[in-house]
Amino acid sequence: MVEQHKKALEKQLWNIANTLRGNMSADEFRDYILGFIFYKYLSERMDLYADDLLKEDGIKFDAIDENTDEGKEYLEAIKEETIDHLGYFLKPNELFHVLAQKGENGEFILEDLSEVLNHIEQSTMGTAAEDDFNGLFDDLDLTSNKLGKTENAKNELISKVLTHLDDIDFLHHETDIDVLGDAYEYLIGQFASGAGKKAGEFYTPPMVSTLLAKLVTQGKDKLKSVYDPTCGSGSLLLKVSKEIKRKGGEVGGYFGQESNPSTYNLARMNMILHGVHYRNFDIQQDDTLEQPHHVEKRFEAVVANPPFSADWSASAGFLTDERFQDYGKLAPKGKADFAFVQHMIHQLDENGTMAVVLPHGILFRGAAEGHIRKHLIKDKNCIDAVIGLPANVFYGTPIPTCILLLKKNRTRDDIFFIDASRYYTRGMSQNHIEKEDINRVLDALLKREFIDKFSYVAKKEEVANKNEFNLNIPRYVDTFIEEEMVDLKNVTDLAIKLDEKEKSIDKRLKEFSLELGVRFPFGGSNGK
Structure with missing residues (x-):
């Protein structure tokens, strides 16, 4: 029943988004529809929590008269409780269904809506939730001409969106927090599929996220913390959470950093919509390599899908930065891939596991990258496995990629190679990794043994002496398929x-x- 409810909700939300965006591209409409869904979710949580507080008094929250002294006393007491529990506060006349009803009745609601969204943020000022709600609705520009040429046209479109969303009961029963969170994640994925190259900036395909999450949670049923230095919409962090919860455990804290302001807002919304309490996540907005925000922390699980071969300053000053100083060389200015790896290794706890998606070039490119790779293998002995993925599984790029699995304090003297590049299902514009493909990788990793055309265990001596620290998978796994x-x-x-x-x-x-x-x-x- 829950699965049916989830599918129905996903379809309903996507139909609303697709029908009402008019001439606007799906990518442009993304922030509006996702922002309004988030506002509705906050409103319904507020309404339900306040009703529960007022149960003994036999009063409904939305029936309180804010203009009476008694009403003001009630609201003041409710606000104090709600700020502590939920992190924000809404007055009865600011609830989603109140504004949606006004819009349906033909009233002009744009100014009221703008004020309400500002008030949500203002209600958190000076509280523990301030950082998590600050600027959360900045991307909902209700004055944009994309919404319509005239104020009335904009008002009509927004009123339609709110009216359609108002017909959906988001929080009908306890399981709906997962249902709604998954539906929200589904919408992000739908927008990503139509966003072309931009999609890679905010979303990792679900089965790749699942593989990364399973890799860092193998053998664990709880985590103290999980970190993603390029967290996008937060999908990877939430996939790790789902894996741990599937085993009956919990994640102690979620940490991430994202440079794009819009995507940073999306990640925080995504966290809250998945029921992650504002005290349990810390998502920051900045360039991770240039301005890291969690550099003093260490995390039990680290996952990432960094932008491939991105630019960074590679400033000489980083040679004394504790993240990079042991290596003696910096990643090239136009290829920051290894800079992200070095950053992540630095943040990884002593008993932690790290899985990162990277372009194949990092396995064999020379010069500074070859030097860094040699240090990771010979001196740090932290590369545990190299997994080759199929081509064209990521949004916006057809190139084949790989996953590096890294661990600190390894006692092994080998590296496990897996060539999973042939295991996928072909799609219209993008290839897909299936559940059985993921299980094939995980089973091989667990057994850690030779499988013809698929996996190989290479001793460090072989990697160093025979291959000069080149990790290109065909050097270890025979990928040649003989023709009949x-x-x-x-x-x-x-x-x-x-x-x-x-x-x-x-x-x-x-x-x-x-x-x-x-x-x-x-x-x-x-x-x-």
Whole structure:
């Protein structure tokens, strides 16, 4: 029943988004529809929590008269409780269904809506929730001409969106927090699929996220913390959470950093919509390499899908930065891939596990990158596995990628190679990794043994001496697929038989034409 409810909700929300965006692209409409869904969610949580507080008094929250002294006393007491529990506060006249009803009645609601969204943020000022709600609705520009050429046209569109969303009961029963969170994640994915190259900035395909989450949670049923230095919409952090909850455990804290302001807002909304309490997550907005916010912390699980071969300053000053100083060289200015790896290793706890998606080039490129790779293998001994993924599984890029699995304080003296590049399902514009493909990788990693054309255990001596620290997967896993040998004698015999058959047909046609008194005007296959 829960699965059916989730699917129905996903379809309903996407239909609303698709129908009402008009001439606006799906990518442009994303922030509006997701922002309004978040506002509705906050409103319903506020309404339900306040009703529960007022149960003994026999009063409904939305029935309180804010203009009376008694009403003001009630609201003041409720606000104090709500700020502590939920992190924000809404007055009865600011609830979603109140504004939606006004819009449906033809009233002009844009100014009221703008004020309400500002008030949500203002209600958290000076509280523990301030950082998590600050600027959360900045991307909902209700004055934008994208919404309509006139104020009335904008008002009409927004009123329609609110009215359609108002018809959906988000928090009907206890399981709906997961249902709504998954539906929200589904919407983000739908917008990503139409966003082209931009999609990679805010969303990791679900099955890749699942694989990364399973890699860092193998053998664990709880985590003290999980960190993503390029967290996008937060999908990877939430996938790790889902894996732990599936085992009956909990994640102690969620940490992330995102440079894009819009995506940073999306990540915080996504956290709250998935029921992560504002005290349990810390998402910051800044360039992780240039301005790291969690550099003093260490995390039990680290996951990331950084932008491939991104630019960074590679300033000489970073040679004394504790994240990079042990290596003696910095990642190239135009290829920050290893800079992200170094940053993540620094943040990883002593008993932690790290999984990061990277372009294949990091496995074999030389110069500074070769130097860093050698240090990771020889001196730190932290690379545990290299997993080759299929091409065209990421939004906006067709290139093949790999996953590096890293651990601190390893006692192993080997690296496990997996070539999973042939295991996928072809899609219209993007290939997909299926559940059985993920299980194939996890099973191989657990057994850590040779499988022809798929996996190989390489001793460090082999990596160092025979391959000079080159980790390119074909050096270790034989990826060549032999074509089926064809028996040339059988081919010759078949050609003779076909030739004889054609001659027989030609002969019959000539005989038939003579019987009819018609000249046979054409030759056979040999021109005879």
